[in-house]
Structure formats: structure tokens, C-alpha cells
Amino acid sequence: MNESIINVNSVLALGFALAAIIIILKSARIVPQRSNFVIERLGKYNRTLDSGFHFLIPFIDKVAYQHTLKEEVIDVERQACVTRDNIQVGINGVLYIQVVDAHKASYGINDYRYAASQLAQTTMRSVIGQTDLDKTFEERAQINEVVVQALDEAAAPWGIKVLRYEISDIELPMSIKDALEQQMRAERERRAAIAKSEGERQAMINVSEGHKQEVINLSEAEKQKQINEAEGRAQEIELIATATAEGLRKIAAAIQEPGGQDAVSLRVAEQYVKEFGNLAKETNTLILPAQLADIGGAVAGLTEIIKKK
Incomplete structure (x- = not known):
């Protein structure tokens, strides 16, 4: 018990x-x-x-x-979108969201992840439908911003915050890919031709600049040569004049010495006879002084002139 x-x-x-x-x-x-x-x-x-x-x-x-409350990443499945210029493209993206109000996320919608993904797809189709194909590639950042703004406004009652949306891939039809490749190839060829022409133009400019500089250098050299020659001639004339003046001073000093007058008379007579002889050699016509016999008088007259000078 x-x-x-x-x-x-x-x-x-x-x-x-x-x-x-x-x-x-x-x-x-x-x-x-x-x-x-x-x-x-x-x-x-x-x-x-x-x-x-x-x-x-x-x-x-x-x-x-x-x-x-951490940031969540949602993969938005690929969807077919038609651009404003009627080109069908396949786009998939990545959506980043965050719960900011647990009460609204619980009772505002049944599945906020699925709802955000579907809303991102519909918004992307609407935005792509208003954009040309070329702008779709060039303005990805702007398209992402528009999608985020639209999603954030729509998801506010669900208690979630849409942080950002990124287009991860854009798939094009094969015909459009071929056309774009041809366009890109033509653009590359055009740029190559422009670069080549610019290079040739620059080469011609460089050659002409070289010729110009060569001509300038030659003219400067010729100018300097003429200046140097002129300065040389000027110095030569100055030296000759200085030497002549010095010689004349010495001659004048020698004349004043004893016997100087006789030496001058003798030198004048010699030059007189010499020049008279040269005159007779150069022409057939002989010019005789009026007083040929009076050479001494002529020499005396020249000597008198030298004294006065």
C-alpha cells in the first residue's frame, strides 16, 4: 500500500x-x-x-x-518587357528590402516578399515600356531609381522599406544582338578612321612646324652671321684707322726730327717718278707735265703741301 x-x-x-x-x-x-x-x-x-x-x-x-530586421535580398525572376520602340527584351533583377514595421509586415499583407517581387516585375515592365532600347542600357541607374521609388511608395503599408533595385541582366533577341554588333563594329571603325586622320593631321602639323622652325633657325643664323661680319668689318675699319692715325703721328714726329724734311722730299720724288712711270705703262697716250725738267720744283711744291697739312 x-x-x-x-x-x-x-x-x-x-x-x-x-x-x-x-x-x-x-x-x-x-x-x-x-x-x-x-x-x-x-x-x-x-x-x-x-x-x-x-x-x-x-x-x-x-x-x-x-x-x-536585416536587409533581405530577393531575386526577381526574368520577365519579358517591350521597349518603347517595340523591342522585346528579357530582364531579371535583384531587389533589396528591409522590414521596418513588424506589425504591418504581419497583418498588412500575406507574403510581402512575393508581393514585392511581383510589384517589381510590373513596375519594371511599365518603366521599360516608356524607354527606348538604347536608353535601357545607358540609363540603368535612372531606371533602377524609378523602380525603387514606385516600390517604396506601394510597399509602405506593408511595413517594409525598399532600399534599392538592380537590373542584373538584359537579354536581347539574336537579330537585335546582330544589329547592335554591326553598329558597334561600324562605330569602332569610324573611331579608328578618325584617330588615323587625327594622327596624320598631327604628323603634318609636326612636319610643318619642323620646317618652320628650321627656316627660323636658318634666318637667325644668317642674321647672326651678317651681324658678326658687320662687327668684324667695323672692328677692321677701326683698327685700320687707328693704325693709320698712329702711322701718321709717327711720320709727323719723324718729319720734325733733323733730316726729316730731306727724307720727305726724297720720298715724294720717288713716288712721283714711280707713278709717272706707271701712267706711261697703262696707256698709249703720254701726258707730260708742263715743266717736265723741273721735277725738283714739283717735289718742293708737294713737300710744302705736306708741311701745311
């Missing part, structure tokens, strides 16, 4: 212990960092738990939704 009572008490104690453990597990909640738990009490929204340790009323409160 006593053993049966002990066994029953043991079972009851074990049951109470298990119940206590279950109650503790049901009442205690640890919310991780950058997460929110949405609590419902008897099926109705009660509160939102932030990160940390929290107690709940067992069997009355329950965690209805768990949301991460």
Missing part, C-alpha cells in the same frame, strides 16, 4: 515537473538581435517583442510571426 502511494506521488511529482518545464518554455522567449516577434493573445494582436528576454502567459500568448 505504501509502495503504491509512493509510486503515485513520484508520478505526480514528475508530472508537475514536466508541466513546470513546459510552462517555463511556453512563457519564456528570447528574441535574437535585429529581430521582432509579433505576439497574439487569444488570437488578437497584443504587442511586438524586440530583441532580448521576455515572459509570455502560457497557453494564452503565442508568437504568431517572427521577422528579421
